[in-house]
Amino acid sequence: MTVKTMQTADVKDLLEKVAGFNQDGGDERVKKIVHRFMHDVFQLIEDFDVTPEEFWQAVYYVGDLGKNGEAALLAPGLGMDKYLDIRMDAEDEQAGLAGGTPRTIEGPLYVAGAPMSEGFARMDDGSDENAETMILTGQVTEENGNPLVNAVVDVWHANTMGNYSYFDQSQSEYNLRRRIRTDENGRYTAQSIIPAGYGCPPEGSTQALLNLLGRHGNRPAHIHFFISKSGFKHLTTQINLAGDEYTYDDFAFATREELVVEANRIDDPAQAEGYGLNKPFTKVEFNIQLVSTDKPELQSRHERKRALEGEAA
Numbered sequence: 465m466t467v468k469t470m471q472t473a474d475v476k477d478l479l480e481k482v483a484g485f486n487q488d489g490g491d492e493r494v495k496k497i498v499h500r501f502m503h504d505v506f507q508l509i510e511d512f513d514v515t516p517e518e519f520w521q522a523v524y525y526v527g528d529l530g531k532n533g534e535a536a537l538l539a540p541g542l543g544m545d546k547y548l549d550i551r552m553d554a555e556d557e558q559a560g561l562a563g564g565t566p567r568t569i570e571g572p573l574y575v576a577g578a579p580m581s582e583g584f585a586r587m588d589d590g591s592d593e594n595a596e597t598m599i600l601t602g603q604v605t606e607e608n609g610n611p612l613v614n615a616v617v618d619v620w621h622a623n624t625m626g627n628y629s630y631f632d633q634s635q636s637e638y639n640l641r642r643r644i645r646t647d648e649n650g651r652y653t654a655q656s657i658i659p660a661g662y663g664c665p666p667e668g669s670t671q672a673l674l675n676l677l678g679r680h681g682n683r684p685a686h687i688h689f690f691i692s693k694s695g696f697k698h699l700t701t702q703i704n705l706a707g708d709e710y711t712y713d714d715f716a717f718a719t720r721e722e723l724v725v726e727a728n729r730i731d732d733p734a735q736a737e738g739y740g741l742n743k744p745f746t747k748v749e750f751n752i753q754l755v756s757t758d759k760p761e762l763q764s765r766h767e768r769k770r771a772l773e774g775e776a777a
C-alpha cells in the first residue's frame with residue numbers, strides 16, 4: 465500500500481529548505497524551478513511507490529549518463545529537443561513569424577568554424593572510395609521566392625559508418641563539414657558522399673533506457689543545416705533521405721514531412737560532367753526558404769555548448 469506523505473508539513477518544509485527559500489542569496493528563478501522539480505520527483509516517488517533500490521539505480525544512471533557523455537543524446541531520445549521545437553514553432557506562430565522551411569533539432573554533433581566556400585564546396589576528403597558520390601544542391605530564397613545572395617549554408621553530416629568528424633578522430637579535420645555562401649542566384653552546391661544513418665552506442669546509457677521502453681535508438685540517413693542571413697530568422701534544420709528504414713521512425717523525433725528529401729541516382733554522363741564528375745552520382749536537392757525578421761536575437765542560433773564554438777572564425 466502506498467503511503468501518502470507529500471501533504472505533510474515535514475515534506476513541505478523540507479522542499480522549501482532544499483530550494484533555499486529560507487536563504488537570501490542565490491537565484492530566484494533557479495530556486496523556484498528546483499522547488500517545483502524536486503516536488504515533482506517526490507510526488508513521483510510517492511505515486512509510483514518507488515523503492516530505495518529503484519531510486520539508487522536512477523541516481524547511478526544519471527552518473528553513468530554523464531560519464532558516457534550521453535546527456536545530449538538522451539535528451540532528443542526522450543523528445544526534449546522536439547518539444548523545444550514545438551514551443552518555438554508556437555512562439556513563431558504567435559509572433560507572426562511562421563512559414564518558410566520548418567526547423568528541426570540540431571543534435572549534439574555540430575562543430576563550429578568549418579571552412580567557408582563561395583557557392584560550391586567539396587565536403588569529403590576523398591578517402592572513402594567506395595562511398596556513393598552525393599551532389600547536394602538547392603536555392604535559398606525569401607518568402608516571396610526571391611533568391612537570397614550571400615546566405616550562409618552551414619552543412620554537416622556523418623560518413624558511411626554513421627560517424628562524424630571531430631567526434632570520430634579517425635576522420636580528417638572538418639571532414640563532411642562546410643559552410644557555403646550562396647551565389648548570385650541564391651544557390652549552394654556541395655559535392656560529398658551519401659551518409660549512413662546511425663544508432664546510439666549499443667552499450668551506452670541512452671540505449672539502456674530505450675531498451676526498457678521497448679524502443680530502438682536509430683536515426684535515418686540525414687544531413688544537418690544551419691542557414692543564416694542578416695535580416696532573416698536563423699534556421700536550424702536537417703533533411704532525412706527518403707527510403708531509409710527509419711525515415712519515419714527516427715528515435716530523435718527529427719523527421720518532418722517537408723524535410724524528407726528524395727535521393728535520386730543519376731546515370732546520365734552529361735549531368736555528371738556538369739558537376740565535374742565522371743561517374744554516376746546521387747543528387748539531393750534541398751531548397752530553403754527563410755523568413756524575414758528585424759529582431760536581432762532571432763537572426764543567430766541560440767546559445768548552447770558546441771564544439772569549437774567561440775574558438776574558430
Ligand SMILES: [Fe+2]
Nearest residue numbers: 571573686688
Ligand atoms: Fe546527425
